[in-house]
Amino acid sequence: MLVNNLSYEQLPQIRLSDRVDYVLEQMYQCHVQELPVVENEEFVGLIREETLLNADETQIIKDIAHKLIQISINVNDHLLKAVSLAVTSHLSILPVTDVDHHFKGVVESSKLLAEVAGFMELEEPGALIVLEIDSIQYSFSEITRLVESNDAQITQLNTTRDKETGKMFITLKVNKLEVSDIVATFQRYDYQVKYYFGEELYANELKSNYENLMSYLNV
Numbered sequence: 475m476l477v478n479n480l481s482y483e484q485l486p487q488i489r490l491s492d493r494v495d496y497v498l499e500q501m502y503q504c505h506v507q508e509l510p511v512v513e514n515e516e517f518v519g520l521i522r523e524e525t526l527l528n529a530d531e532t533q534i535i536k537d538i539a540h541k542l543i544q545i546s547i548n549v550n551d552h553l554l555k556a557v558s559l560a561v562t563s564h565l566s567i568l569p570v571t572d573v574d575h576h577f578k579g580v581v582e583s584s585k586l587l588a589e590v591a592g593f594m595e596l597e598e599p600g601a602l603i604v605l606e607i608d609s610i611q612y613s614f615s616e617i618t619r620l621v622e623s624n625d626a627q628i629t630q631l632n633t634t635r636d637k638e639t640g641k642m643f644i645t646l647k648v649n650k651l652e653v654s655d656i657v658a659t660f661q662r663y664d665y666q667v668k669y670y671f672g673e674e675l676y677a678n679e680l681k682s683n684y685e686n687l688m689s690y691l692n693v
Contacts, residue, residue: 477556477570478549480589482579485567487512488521488535495531497521507566510580511535511542517569517577519544546571549578557586600629601653601672605644605665609635612642620659626650643668 486500488511501509501523511518519542521535529538546569547556560568560583567580605617614631621628630647648656653672660667 475553475589476549477547477551477553477581480553480556480570480581482570483567483582485509485580487577489513490518490534490536490539492535493531494526494529494533494535494538497535498523498526498531501526506582508543510567510569510577511539512577515576517546517571517575518542520565520567520569545569546575547581548573553586553589556581557590560586599651600647600649601651601670603646603648603653603656603660603667603671604669605646605660606668607642607644607665609640609642612644616663617644617646620663621646621648621656624650624656624659626653626656 485504485506486509488497488500488509490511490513497509501507507523508520511521518539521538521542525538525541535542543563543565545559545563545565547559549570549572556568565583567582568586569580570578572578612633617631618628626648628646629649630645632645634643634645635641636643650656651672653670657667657670
Protein backbone atom coordinates (compact mmCIF):
# COMPACT_ATOMS: atom_id res chain seq x y z
CA MET A 475 0.00 0.00 0.00
CA LEU A 476 1.29 3.46 -0.92
CA VAL A 477 0.92 6.59 1.19
CA ASN A 478 -1.24 8.02 -1.59
CA ASN A 479 -3.91 5.43 -0.71
CA LEU A 480 -4.21 6.61 2.90
CA SER A 481 -6.86 9.02 4.14
CA TYR A 482 -5.50 12.37 5.25
CA GLU A 483 -6.50 14.35 8.34
CA GLN A 484 -8.13 17.73 7.97
CA LEU A 485 -5.84 19.92 10.10
CA PRO A 486 -5.17 23.66 9.92
CA GLN A 487 -2.31 24.75 7.68
CA ILE A 488 -0.08 27.25 9.42
CA ARG A 489 1.42 30.24 7.60
CA LEU A 490 4.75 31.89 8.29
CA SER A 491 2.82 35.05 9.17
CA ASP A 492 0.73 33.37 11.90
CA ARG A 493 1.41 34.30 15.52
CA VAL A 494 2.67 31.80 18.08
CA ASP A 495 -0.38 32.14 20.33
CA TYR A 496 -2.73 31.49 17.39
CA VAL A 497 -0.85 28.33 16.37
CA LEU A 498 -0.87 27.05 19.96
CA GLU A 499 -4.62 27.52 20.10
CA GLN A 500 -5.01 25.52 16.88
CA MET A 501 -2.91 22.70 18.34
CA TYR A 502 -4.97 22.55 21.52
CA GLN A 503 -8.22 22.44 19.54
CA CYS A 504 -6.95 19.65 17.27
CA HIS A 505 -5.21 17.70 20.07
CA VAL A 506 -1.92 17.45 18.19
CA GLN A 507 1.68 18.29 19.09
CA GLU A 508 2.71 19.46 15.64
CA LEU A 509 1.16 21.33 12.73
CA PRO A 510 2.36 21.76 9.13
CA VAL A 511 3.59 25.13 7.92
CA VAL A 512 2.57 25.73 4.29
CA GLU A 513 3.25 28.63 1.94
CA ASN A 514 1.87 28.76 -1.62
CA GLU A 515 0.96 25.05 -1.39
CA GLU A 516 4.59 24.16 -0.61
CA PHE A 517 5.46 22.34 2.61
CA VAL A 518 7.83 24.52 4.65
CA GLY A 519 8.17 22.33 7.75
CA LEU A 520 6.55 21.15 10.96
CA ILE A 521 6.24 23.35 14.01
CA ARG A 522 6.29 21.63 17.41
CA GLU A 523 4.28 22.62 20.46
CA GLU A 524 7.48 22.59 22.52
CA THR A 525 9.08 25.12 20.18
CA LEU A 526 6.07 27.42 20.49
CA LEU A 527 6.01 27.21 24.28
CA ASN A 528 9.61 28.39 24.37
CA ALA A 529 8.90 31.36 22.08
CA ASP A 530 7.27 34.74 22.64
CA GLU A 531 3.55 34.41 21.94
CA THR A 532 3.61 37.63 19.92
CA GLN A 533 6.23 36.31 17.52
CA ILE A 534 5.28 35.02 14.12
CA ILE A 535 6.34 31.62 12.80
CA LYS A 536 8.73 33.23 10.35
CA ASP A 537 10.79 34.46 13.33
CA ILE A 538 11.41 30.87 14.45
CA ALA A 539 11.41 29.25 11.01
CA HIS A 540 14.92 27.91 11.63
CA LYS A 541 13.38 25.56 14.22
CA LEU A 542 10.91 23.95 11.83
CA ILE A 543 11.25 20.19 11.39
CA GLN A 544 12.03 19.13 7.83
CA ILE A 545 10.37 15.73 7.81
CA SER A 546 7.75 14.51 5.35
CA ILE A 547 6.74 11.40 3.43
CA ASN A 548 6.18 11.23 -0.31
CA VAL A 549 2.82 10.15 -1.72
CA ASN A 550 4.60 7.38 -3.67
CA ASP A 551 6.36 5.92 -0.62
CA HIS A 552 5.17 2.69 0.97
CA LEU A 553 3.03 2.52 4.11
CA LEU A 554 5.80 0.73 6.03
CA LYS A 555 8.27 3.53 5.28
CA ALA A 556 5.75 6.02 6.68
CA VAL A 557 5.42 3.97 9.87
CA SER A 558 9.20 3.74 10.26
CA LEU A 559 9.58 7.49 9.77
CA ALA A 560 6.82 8.31 12.26
CA VAL A 561 8.33 6.03 14.90
CA THR A 562 11.94 7.21 14.53
CA SER A 563 10.98 10.89 14.47
CA HIS A 564 8.49 10.63 17.40
CA LEU A 565 5.84 12.63 15.55
CA SER A 566 2.10 12.63 16.22
CA ILE A 567 1.42 13.54 12.59
CA LEU A 568 3.32 12.91 9.38
CA PRO A 569 3.18 15.46 6.53
CA VAL A 570 2.62 14.10 3.02
CA THR A 571 4.11 15.79 -0.06
CA ASP A 572 4.25 15.10 -3.79
CA VAL A 573 7.35 14.91 -5.97
CA ASP A 574 7.43 18.71 -6.22
CA HIS A 575 7.29 19.06 -2.41
CA HIS A 576 3.75 20.39 -2.57
CA PHE A 577 1.79 19.74 0.60
CA LYS A 578 -0.94 17.10 0.22
CA GLY A 579 -2.06 16.54 3.82
CA VAL A 580 -1.08 14.74 7.02
CA VAL A 581 -1.64 11.29 8.47
CA GLU A 582 -1.82 10.67 12.20
CA SER A 583 0.89 8.34 13.45
CA SER A 584 -1.59 6.49 15.67
CA LYS A 585 -3.77 5.64 12.66
CA LEU A 586 -0.79 4.24 10.78
CA LEU A 587 -0.83 1.29 13.20
CA ALA A 588 -4.39 0.47 12.21
CA GLU A 589 -3.39 0.67 8.56
CA VAL A 590 -0.48 -1.71 9.18
CA ALA A 591 -2.80 -4.18 10.94
CA GLY A 592 -5.08 -4.14 7.92
CA PHE A 593 -2.17 -4.40 5.50
CA MET A 594 -0.79 -7.43 7.34
CA GLU A 595 -4.28 -8.95 7.72
CA LEU A 596 -3.72 -9.38 11.45
CA GLU A 597 -7.43 -9.72 12.11
CA GLU A 598 -7.72 -12.66 9.74
CA PRO A 599 -7.90 -16.09 11.46
CA GLY A 600 -4.65 -18.03 11.56
CA ALA A 601 -1.84 -19.20 13.78
CA LEU A 602 1.66 -17.83 14.34
CA ILE A 603 4.84 -19.89 14.33
CA VAL A 604 8.26 -18.47 15.26
CA LEU A 605 11.35 -20.32 14.06
CA GLU A 606 14.96 -19.77 15.13
CA ILE A 607 17.64 -20.76 12.60
CA ASP A 608 21.16 -19.91 11.47
CA SER A 609 21.12 -17.29 8.73
CA ILE A 610 22.78 -19.62 6.24
CA GLN A 611 20.01 -22.16 6.85
CA TYR A 612 17.25 -19.81 5.71
CA SER A 613 15.36 -21.05 2.67
CA PHE A 614 12.04 -19.44 1.85
CA SER A 615 11.21 -22.16 -0.66
CA GLU A 616 11.79 -24.94 1.87
CA ILE A 617 9.78 -23.24 4.60
CA THR A 618 6.93 -22.72 2.15
CA ARG A 619 7.13 -26.34 1.01
CA LEU A 620 6.98 -27.65 4.58
CA VAL A 621 3.94 -25.54 5.42
CA GLU A 622 2.13 -26.45 2.21
CA SER A 623 2.85 -30.15 2.78
CA ASN A 624 0.42 -29.85 5.71
CA ASP A 625 -2.38 -28.37 3.59
CA ALA A 626 -1.70 -24.82 4.77
CA GLN A 627 -0.42 -21.59 3.26
CA ILE A 628 1.78 -18.79 4.56
CA THR A 629 -0.15 -15.53 4.66
CA GLN A 630 2.61 -13.45 6.29
CA LEU A 631 6.34 -13.90 6.78
CA ASN A 632 8.69 -11.58 8.67
CA THR A 633 12.35 -12.01 9.58
CA THR A 634 14.52 -10.43 12.26
CA ARG A 635 18.13 -11.09 13.18
CA ASP A 636 19.81 -11.19 16.60
CA LYS A 637 22.83 -8.88 16.29
CA GLU A 638 24.79 -10.72 18.98
CA THR A 639 24.26 -14.34 17.94
CA GLY A 640 23.50 -13.85 14.26
CA LYS A 641 20.48 -16.11 14.65
CA MET A 642 17.48 -15.41 12.43
CA PHE A 643 13.94 -15.40 13.77
CA ILE A 644 11.21 -16.15 11.25
CA THR A 645 7.63 -15.31 12.16
CA LEU A 646 5.06 -17.10 10.05
CA LYS A 647 1.34 -16.59 9.94
CA VAL A 648 -0.52 -19.49 8.37
CA ASN A 649 -4.16 -19.89 7.38
CA LYS A 650 -4.80 -22.64 9.95
CA LEU A 651 -5.51 -22.43 13.66
CA GLU A 652 -4.46 -25.99 14.50
CA VAL A 653 -0.75 -26.18 13.65
CA SER A 654 0.65 -29.08 15.65
CA ASP A 655 1.25 -30.97 12.41
CA ILE A 656 3.20 -28.04 10.93
CA VAL A 657 5.22 -27.65 14.12
CA ALA A 658 6.05 -31.35 14.09
CA THR A 659 7.17 -31.11 10.46
CA PHE A 660 9.51 -28.21 11.21
CA GLN A 661 10.98 -30.08 14.16
CA ARG A 662 11.48 -33.17 12.00
CA TYR A 663 13.54 -31.05 9.60
CA ASP A 664 15.68 -29.70 12.49
CA TYR A 665 14.05 -26.29 12.71
CA GLN A 666 13.91 -24.89 16.22
CA VAL A 667 10.34 -23.80 16.93
CA LYS A 668 10.61 -21.02 19.53
CA TYR A 669 6.90 -20.28 19.89
CA TYR A 670 3.61 -21.10 18.26
CA PHE A 671 0.20 -19.64 18.90
CA GLY A 672 -2.86 -21.51 17.73
CA GLU A 673 -6.06 -22.96 19.15
CA GLU A 674 -4.29 -26.17 20.21
CA LEU A 675 -1.50 -24.46 22.20
CA TYR A 676 -3.09 -24.91 25.64
CA ALA A 677 -3.94 -28.54 24.92
CA ASN A 678 -0.40 -29.21 23.72
CA GLU A 679 1.06 -27.69 26.88
CA LEU A 680 -1.18 -29.92 29.01
CA LYS A 681 -0.18 -32.97 26.97
CA SER A 682 3.52 -32.11 27.33
CA ASN A 683 3.20 -31.60 31.07
CA TYR A 684 1.32 -34.89 31.38
CA GLU A 685 3.97 -36.79 29.42
CA ASN A 686 6.75 -35.26 31.51
CA LEU A 687 4.94 -36.26 34.69
CA MET A 688 4.40 -39.84 33.49
CA SER A 689 8.03 -40.10 32.43
CA TYR A 690 9.10 -38.92 35.87
CA LEU A 691 6.81 -41.43 37.65
CA ASN A 692 8.15 -44.29 35.55
CA VAL A 693 11.74 -43.61 36.63
